[in-house]
Amino acid sequence: MNRRxxxxxxxxxxxxxxxxxxxxxxxxxxKALVMMxxxxxxxxxxxxxxHQFSEDYGIAQDAGxxxxxxxxxKRLGNVSHRPDMPYSFQTVxxxxxxxxxxxxxxxxxxxxxxxxxxxxxxxxxxxxHEVGHVNARHFAERQAKSSLLDIVVATASIASTDSNPQxxxxxxxxxxxxxxxxxxxxxxxxxxxxxxxxxxYMTRAGLNPTGMTDLMQMLNSQSKAKPSALELMFxxxxxxxxxxxxxxxxxxxxxxxxxxxxxxxERYMDNTSRLRALKAAIGEQQKGEAMxxxxxxxxxxxHLRKALAMAPEDYPGLVLMGKTQxxxxxxxxxxxxxxxxxxxxxxxxxxxxLAGVTHLQLKQPDKALAAFQTYDRLLPxxxxxxxxxxxxxxxxxxxxxxxxxxxxxxxxxxxxNQANHAVSRLQGWGMVK
Ligand SMILES: [Zn+2]
Numbered sequence: 001m002n003r004r005x006x007x008x009x010x011x012x013x014x015x016x017x018x019x020x021x022x023x024x025x026x027x028x029x030x031k032a033l034v035m036m037x038x039x040x041x042x043x044x045x046x047x048x049x050x051h052q053f054s055e056d057y058g059i060a061q062d063a064g065x066x067x068x069x070x071x072x073x074k075r076l077g078n079v080s081h082r083p084d085m086p087y088s089f090q091t092v093x094x095x096x097x098x099x100x101x102x103x104x105x106x107x108x109x110x111x112x113x114x115x116x117x118x119x120x121x122x123x124x125x126x127x128x129h130e131v132g133h134v135n136a137r138h139f140a141e142r143q144a145k146s147s148l149l150d151i152v153v154a155t156a157s158i159a160s161t162d163s164n165p166q167x168x169x170x171x172x173x174x175x176x177x178x179x180x181x182x183x184x185x186x187x188x189x190x191x192x193x194x195x196x197x198x199x200x201y202m203t204r205a206g207l208n209p210t211g212m213t214d215l216m217q218m219l220n221s222q223s224k225a226k227p228s229a230l231e232l233m234f235x236x237x238x239x240x241x242x243x244x245x246x247x248x249x250x251x252x253x254x255x256x257x258x259x260x261x262x263x264x265x266e267r268y269m270d271n272t273s274r275l276r277a278l279k280a281a282i283g284e285q286q287k288g289e290a291m292x293x294x295x296x297x298x299x300x301x302x303h304l305r306k307a308l309a310m311a312p313e314d315y316p317g318l319v320l321m322g323k324t325q326x327x328x329x330x331x332x333x334x335x336x337x338x339x340x341x342x343x344x345x346x347x348x349x350x351x352x353x354l355a356g357v358t359h360l361q362l363k364q365p366d367k368a369l370a371a372f373q374t375y376d377r378l379l380p381x382x383x384x385x386x387x388x389x390x391x392x393x394x395x396x397x398x399x400x401x402x403x404x405x406x407x408x409x410x411x412x413x414x415x416x417n418q419a420n421h422a423v424s425r426l427q428g429w430g431m432v433k
Pocket of ligand 1: 129133186190191194236237238
């Protein structure tokens, strides 16, 4: 079974689900061949968005900030073409500059982009653009156009060249830094439509559409200053001079009056003050991540040490330092950062998965198993965790329970060294031929 076949067998993603026939485009009112209903959009959203959030170090632990972002977002959802979608809006802890929408209306902005915005109007432009993607049903449209399903489950097993399954798993986990395989990649046409809808919604909601041009200018200048932090943003939402020109034109022709409204700068600054207090630490983390992606581990460690000196309780800072130590094959050094991260944000799963791997490396399989069980409870549905639970049980000499996990893993994927390892153990134990 290859990865695409694997996706077809996921619950709720069977072939029949996609063939719901014609439906009405909520924006144009025209009949369109959209092979996915609202229920499927919501189901896919619910299945994938928690994994993306965890990859992005969880929802920011700043209730005031989240209330504010949700409030601005809801105002846009209410005046959109699909006010009945179950929208949610949040800031996630990732440091890269990005925002994204899942097809059921789950929308997030990273703290990296929140730090660069300067007004509520620009925030509304960002959220409005994402609400635009949900309203124009771009995800469903792209699925309908593509003969092969091109969404990928980030958590599906990735083939690894490492023959030691333990380190194979580790390589996968480290490799997920800056992944984003769960995110929709839009066309230029999609982007044009989402920009136009975003401006329409933000204007209806009483904001100043100049926020959209401010947002684009910020993205263009940041892409020069910090190219690595914007890579994913521009690969998922392609930027072009045409987008800027269209937005300027709409501002002059359609929204000249609304463009005279005052920009809400102070309200934005007040509501993001706690986040902005972390700006210097986040800047060091961004540099650390860029070094980590280039495998310059010593330099990454230096930046992350500076970040932690400024913000010692910062969950992404601790997890990134843990990843960096793991990348340098220092599980002993990595572990305290990951255990501290777990206690600081006990409902976020990523630190548990990584801590579990360090327990395995340090020959503490019972602690590893507990960590993977914690992860699985917080974020079910990751095949890697099933494998890692089996591997921990195998190290604990609990063949029966290990075999059960390996069987479960092989139901999800047959590819890669982890699958090979599971099959060879099951064969060795005489449980399969
Ligand atoms: Zn977009």
